[in-house]
Amino acid sequence: MRIDVVTIFPGYLAPLREALLGRAIDAGLISVAVHDLRTWTHDVHQAVDDAPYGGGPGMVMRPQVWGEALDAVVGDVPSGEAPPRLIVPTPAGRPFTQAMAHEYAAESRLVFACGRYEGIDQRVIDDAATWMPVDEVSIGDYVLVGGEVAVLAIVEAVARLLPGVLGNPASAEQDSFSDGLLEGPAYTRPETWRGRAVPDVLRSGNHGAIARWRRDRALERTAARRPDLLAALPPTALDRADRAL
Numbered sequence: 001m002r003i004d005v006v007t008i009f010p011g012y013l014a015p016l017r018e019a020l021l022g023r024a025i026d027a028g029l030i031s032v033a034v035h036d037l038r039t040w041t042h043d044v045h046q047a048v049d050d051a052p053y054g055g056g057p058g059m060v061m062r063p064q065v066w067g068e069a070l071d072a073v074v075g076d077v078p079s080g081e082a083p084p085r086l087i088v089p090t091p092a093g094r095p096f097t098q099a100m101a102h103e104y105a106a107e108s109r110l111v112f113a114c115g116r117y118e119g120i121d122q123r124v125i126d127d128a129a130t131w132m133p134v135d136e137v138s139i140g141d142y143v144l145v146g147g148e149v150a151v152l153a154i155v156e157a158v159a160r161l162l163p164g165v166l167g168n169p170a171s172a173e174q175d176s177f178s179d180g181l182l183e184g185p186a187y188t189r190p191e192t193w194r195g196r197a198v199p200d201v202l203r204s205g206n207h208g209a210i211a212r213w214r215r216d217r218a219l220e221r222t223a224a225r226r227p228d229l230l231a232a233l234p235p236t237a238l239d240r241a242d243r244a245l
């Protein structure tokens, strides 16, 4: 997968080259190119924003600069080849979910536009949508200063799903949300720590009982913390034992 990120703070994306993602880049599983938006300014101040029409606080990112940047970064899409998906992180976006991470993991190319200030002139998104799929995506109900942190989160959630990136592919298959539920509690050695023992069932070797216990804890945690996820489960997702909980 090829990933391009356009930002006025390229240094913010440095963590993409660390640890697991860094190894995936070194292994050629993903390529990441970070582009400084100011490359496409033509004034001495390298201005990327201006006052909002209609007044109001803050500044809006200028369409000319973004238009030239996306034209250059996306480039000419060869005929017959699918254009990349443009992802614009914004608090006003569609909530990012594990299902979307799987969708994005199937793409061959993603381009991220990092907005700052009060956002990017809407015409940039409207223009881009005439020649590539554009998703405005939120990583939660809170406001950041820029889209860069959201790009780090989205890229990590997507890249870990790519074949070969995780050491053990089973990890991704047993993710929270993979079965519509939150993952339950996890334990490792020692058996007792500060007077707290690991649940006996996990040391029993009874794999059926262990699977049941884990499912029950996941259902309990989901009911307590995310009843919306439980309500969204298809009726067939809960078996008789689940309902008995």
Ligand SMILES: COC(=O)c1ccnc(N)c1
Residues within 6 Å of the ligand: 089, 090, 091, 115, 116, 137, 138, 139, 140, 141, 142, 143, 144, 145, 146, 147, 150
């Ligand atoms: C500037 O971008 C944001 O503030 C942002 C982006 C994505 N998700 C959010 N919740 C906020």
